[in-house]
Amino acid sequence: MRFIKRIFITLLVLILVLVGVSYLLPGKAELSRSITINAPASAIFPYVNSMQETEKWSPWLTRDPETQLSYSGPEAGVGNTLNWASEHPQVGTGSQEIVESVPDQTVKTALDFGPMGSASASFDLTPEGEQTQVTWGFESDLGMNPMSRWMGLMMDKWVGGDYERGLTNLKALVEGQG
Template sequence: MRFIKRIIVTLLVLILILVGVSYLLPGKAEVSRSITIDAPASKIFPYVNSMQETEKWSPWLSRDPETKLAYTGPDAGVGNTLTWSSEHPQVGSGIQEIVESVENQTVKTALDFGDMGTAAASFTLQPEGDQTKVTWGFESDLGMNPMMRWMGLMMDEWVGSDYERGLSNLKTVVEGQG
C-alpha cells in the first residue's frame, strides 16, 4: 500500500511541477516565414487580399480536396470571410476574416478555430528592387492554459512547414502569371 501511495504522490508532484513550469513558458505562439517572389507587390497582393484567391495556393486544401468552403462579405479586402470545414485533422474547421488591408503592403486576418482558440495572421509585402519579400506570420495568445502553453512550444514545427509550402505555392502561382 505504501508503494502505491508513493507512486500517487510522485505523480502528483510531477504534475504540479509541469503545471508550474508551464507558466514560465511564452504566453504567445508565433510563426513566421518569408519568401522572395520575382514580381512587384501589386501582382502578389490580390492573392493574399482575397480568401477566394487563397484557394490557388493554400497548403492545406491539397490535404483534403473535400474541404467545404463558404465565403461571405466582399470578394476582397476587409470583411472578406472564409468558413471551412473538413474531417481531416490537419485541416479542421474554422473561420478566417480579413480585418485590415493596406493595398500592396499588408493584409491582417482574424482566425477562429472554435474550441481550439483564436489567432491572427498577416501578410507583409516588402519591395526589394523588381522583387517582393512576402512574410506570412501567425500569432496566438495562449492564455493561462498550461496545456496550450506546452503546445505553443511546438507551433513553429507544426505550422512552419505549411507556411513554407504555401509561400512556395504562392510564388509558383504569381511567377506563372508572368
C-alpha cells in the same frame, strides 16, 4: 500499499511541476516565414487580399480535397471571410476574416478555430527592387491554460512547414502568371 502511495505522490508532484513550469513558458505562439517573389507587390497582393484567391495556393486544401468552403462579405479586402469544415484533423473547422488591408503592403486576418481558440495572421509585402519579399506571420495568445502553453512550444514545428509550402505555392503561382 506504500508503493502505490509513492507512485501516486510522485505523479502528483510531477503534474504540479509541469503545470508550474507552464506559467514560465511564453504566453504567445508566434511564427513567420518569408520568401522572395520575382514580381512587384501589386502582382502578389490580390492573392493574399482575397480568401477566394488563397484557394489557388493554400497548403491545407491538398490535405483534404473534400474540405467544404464558403465565403461571405466582399470579394476582397476587409470583411472578406472564409469558413471551412473538414473531418481531417490537420484541417479542422474554422473561419478567417480579413480585418485590415493596405494595398500592396499588408493584409491582416483574424482566425477562429472554434473550441481550439483564435489567432491572427498577416501578410507583409516588402519591395526589393524588381522583387517582393512576402512574410506570412501567425500569432496566438495562449492564455493561462497550461496545456496550451506547452503546445505553443510546438507551433513552429507544426505550422512552419505549411507556411513554407504555401509561400512556395504562391511564388510558383505569381511567377507563372508573368
